[in-house]
Amino acid sequence: MKYLKKYKIPFSGLSAGKHNFEFDVDDAFFACFDHSLVKKGKLIAQVQLQKQENMLITNFDINGHITLTCDVCLREFQAPLSTKERVIVKFTHDEWDQDSDEIIVLSHNDYEFDISNLLYEYINVCVPHYPKCSEQGENIDCDPEMLQQLADEETVKNELKEDQVDPRWEALKNIKNN
Structure with missing residues (x-):
């Protein structure tokens, strides 16, 4: 889990406005998650963080390739992956029990935002239910x-x-x- 420390954004020292970050997502990242659908990949996650007084608006742009196993012929192949997501981080002193996919709540005492689980979820949601060489691969057949x-x-x-x-x-x- 020490590897995932580099996926934390220390926002407390940032000034108000937009800030850009870039993270490499590779095999070591996926190895940190036991039940990941993806075991190998080479992706770049560009994260734009817009800091405001009471919230952070975070935009994710994830691009690259993941390695999948074809459900028909069992061949490993490279599949392109590209996704854009957005999450809003709100700060509060109170307990927040309303869960949402687009809103994350942090305490006013927090000083960094861990995006590793978000990256993991966004990438795994993009994995097709039925991976097939000829459909998701680039110029490859079974x-x-x-x-x-x-x-x-x-x-x-x-x-x-x-x-x-x-x-x-x-x-x-x-x-x-x-």
Whole structure:
């Protein structure tokens, strides 16, 4: 978790106005999260933080490539990823129990904003439900050898199903002939 310390923005010393930050998101970042859908990737997160008196408006622009495994042929491939998100950070002295995806509440005593979990969520939400080389990859098709093996296996299964008839159905056919 020491690695994630570099994804904290110390906002307490910043003047009011817009400030830009850039973060590299790589394999070591994804290794910090046990159940991440993404294990490998090379992304750049550009974060624009607009500091105001009682809140921070944070815009994320994440671009790069992630490594996915094709659900059809099991080949690893590079998939482009590009997303833009926005979150508002409000400061309060009181307890805040209204959860929202776009609003985060911090105490007035906080002095830094940890964006590692936000980056993790934004990237993992962009992962397709059904990754496929030919759909999400750039100029790549599924492995033809694996596709041929799958087709051959499917043909064998269909032939076995046609050859095997459940004996209970055979017995019922005999009833019809009586």
